[in-house]
Amino acid sequence: MSAVAGKGDGTIGKALSVLDQVAALGRPVRFSELVPHSPFPKATLYRFLQSLVSQGMLAHDPERGVYTLGLRLVRLAHSAWSTASLAPVARPHLDQLSAKVGETVHLAQLDHAQVLYVDKRNAGIPVEMYSQAGKVGPAYCTGVGKAMLAFLPPDMLDGVLSQQSYHPFTHSTLTGAAELRAALARIKERGHAFDREEHEPGIICVAVPILSREGRVLGAVSITGSTERTGLAALERFVPALRAAATAIAEDAGNWQFPDAAPQIISKTG
Structure with missing residues (x-):
């Protein structure tokens, strides 16, 4: 069960809810798999995915067309675990x-x-x-x-x-x-x-x-x-x-x- 962005969370909260959606599946995921369960229109969901990729929070494999959690999250997770x-x-x-x-x-x-x-x-x-x-x-x-x-x-x-x-x-x-x-x-x-x-x-x-x-x-x-x-x-x-x-x-x-x-x-x- 992933966290859901509250009404006052703005763009960051919405983007993190997309990140939660990808993480919850526990495997590489295609855009088409995310669409049916997303509260956002296709264009908005795609924009959030691209932003998360550009920030290293997600990785995109263009050959397979899948998204996975990014290595930046590994660094952040290690820091969170330590501190x-x-x-x-x-x-x-x-x-x-x-x-x-x-x-x-x-x-x-x-x-x-x-x-x-x-x-x-x-x-x-x-x-x-x-x-x-x-x-x-x-x-x-x-x-x-x-x-x-x-x-x-x-x-x-x-x-x-x-x-x-x-x-x-x-x-x-x-x-x-x-x-x-x-x-x-x-x-x-x-x-x-x-x-x-x-x-x-x-x-x-x-x-x-x-x-x-x-x-x-x-x-x-x-x-x-x-x-x-x-x-x-x-x-x-x-x-x-x-x-x-x-x-x-x-x-x-x-x-x-x-x-x-x-x-x-x-x-x-x-």
Whole structure:
């Protein structure tokens, strides 16, 4: 799910929405594939594509007639990973946690009301799952997402919840704001969240938020396993280790003068 340009975003916002559309497909894409799903007329869409190519944000292969993400994005992504994500600060703590628990460890942040996975450590015996560093997932049905949502200020939470899709990925997915709010209240009370096969069948996790000294949500860290190998009760035993890792990450982030990590809330259109 890509971000949509708001009404007040102007030309830059519209061009970035085209960039999001290309990126969402995850492969080289032809102009004719973009047209049916674009809110812009053909001429406008083509003009945005050409501008993005000229700026190095997209690359165009004239022989195959396809567009791909540009190398300038690689440079920008590397810079963002180094300066605006928790990943560099959290690396040693994720390594220690992974070695201690032997299960998959995720580090995530909120991005436009969604979950952005910024780092991952695989289990000793890897489990196939959706989440990978750089991927975006839903906040309402993932452990890391719910752990972060539960600790957002009320006004910010309202905006984030209004942007959730509530698509029923599995039989366990929470599919409404009222149901989710009740779950978030319980998560905030106990301090950790679960994913009870809510996003992917057979995949469960326990997650805790990473909070600044002021209680601001910086991100979340989770331990994930397969129902074939473990259960929620077994994962919950790792909560003390999770909390210790989250506290250490928050402390290092604060010492590093980590930039404001509050999620950006975008207005819905259409």
